[in-house]
Amino acid sequence: MAKISCVLSVLLLLSPACGAPPRVQLPPAARNELRPVSAFSAIPDERERSSALFLEASRVLLHPRCANCHPNGDVPLQGMDGRLHDPPVTRGPEDRGVVGMECSGCHQDRNLEHARVPGAPNWHLAPLEMAWVGKTPRHICDQMKDPKRNGGKSMAQLIEHNAHDELVGWGWSPGHDREPAPGTQQQFGALIAAWADAGAECPAEGRRP
Numbered sequence: 175m176a177k178i179s180c181v182l183s184v185l186l187l188l189s190p191a192c193g194a195p196p197r198v199q200l201p202p203a204a205r206n207e208l209r210p211v212s213a214f215s216a217i218p219d220e221r222e223r224s225s226a227l228f229l230e231a232s233r234v235l236l237h238p239r240c241a242n243c244h245p246n247g248d249v250p251l252q253g254m255d256g257r258l259h260d261p262p263v264t265r266g267p268e269d270r271g272v273v274g275m276e277c278s279g280c281h282q283d284r285n286l287e288h289a290r291v292p293g294a295p296n297w298h299l300a301p302l303e304m305a306w307v308g309k310t311p312r313h314i315c316d317q318m319k320d321p322k323r324n325g326g327k328s329m330a331q332l333i334e335h336n337a338h339d340e341l342v343g344w345g346w347s348p349g350h351d352r353e354p355a356p357g358t359q360q361q362f363g364a365l366i367a368a369w370a371d372a373g374a375e376c377p378a379e380g381r382r383p
Contacts, residue, residue, distance in 0.1 A: 200226070208233065208357030211368045224372035225381075231365040232311040233383045239345035239355045243299055244306035250299055254353060256307065269299040285349030292352070294344035301325065311383065315376035329370050337363025 198217045203209045209230050217223035234240060242251040248265045249258050266272040271279070281297040300306075303323045306314050317323045318332060327335060336342055337359065345355040355362070369375075 203356075206354070206356055208361045208365065210361065211364050214368070220372050221375045224369055224375035225377040227365050227369040227372065228315050228375070229311055229377050229381060229383045231362060231369060232314060232377075234345065234355045234357070234362050235306060235314055236311070236383070237345070237355045239348055239352070240342075241306050244304055245299070246305040246307045246309075248302070251307065265299045265302070269301055285347070287349060290350050292344065292349055295340045297341065310379060311377050311381065312379045319374055319376070329374065333363065333367045333370055336366045 200209060200216075201213055211227070214223050214227055214230075217226055238251070238254050238256060242253075242256060245251050249263065250265075251257060252259055263271055263275050263277075266276070271277045277297050277299075280291055282291075282293040283295045283297075284293050285291070286293060304317060304325065306317075309317075319329075321327065324332065343359045346357075346359050348354055
């Protein structure tokens with residue numbers, strides 16, 4: 175009877191005691207930290223490891239320092255609560271504002287500490303097809319892999335962009351009293367590279383970091 179019960183449990187996917195491997199528990203990470211790539215080596219299945227690496231990277235992608243420049247609309251966002259940009263601006267035809275209200279009119283290539291105005295080289299909004307606000311890690315992962323929705327980048331270019339782009343790097347040096355993205359750009363770039371090396375798998379819909 176016990177054997178039959180176990181077989182039924184397997185068929186119904188109800189009982190990990192009948193041989194289903196338990197999900198690996200990753201070490202905890204503080205809000206301002208990222209788990210290192212080495213922490214994911216405990217996940218034996220490559221596809222599962224790849225999706226777990228992306229979920230960790232999504233803690234950066236969904237952080238306001240990044241998401242505020244990837245709005246689902248034509249207005250950049252500000253602050254940890256994602257409020258609309260003040261003064262009112264709009265993305266314009268090239269994601270750099272409209273005539274007379276270009277991003278570069280206020281945002282320079284560095285933070286202006288006394289004026290409390292953030293800045294970095296090539297300051298601009300992400301294209302609308304790269305909107306992340308309100309999207310799930312699965313959706314963002316699919317976007318990042320699609321050249322039609324990632325600025326025409328190859329996987330190698332994506333890795334380089336995330337690891338070394340100066341505007342991306344601003345997320346960890348936002349100036350004034352702004353909360354930086356978790357970890358460091360080096361750690362984030364390593365997670366993206368490891369995700370790609372393991373097959374660039376996307377997490378299942380509904381999974382959150």
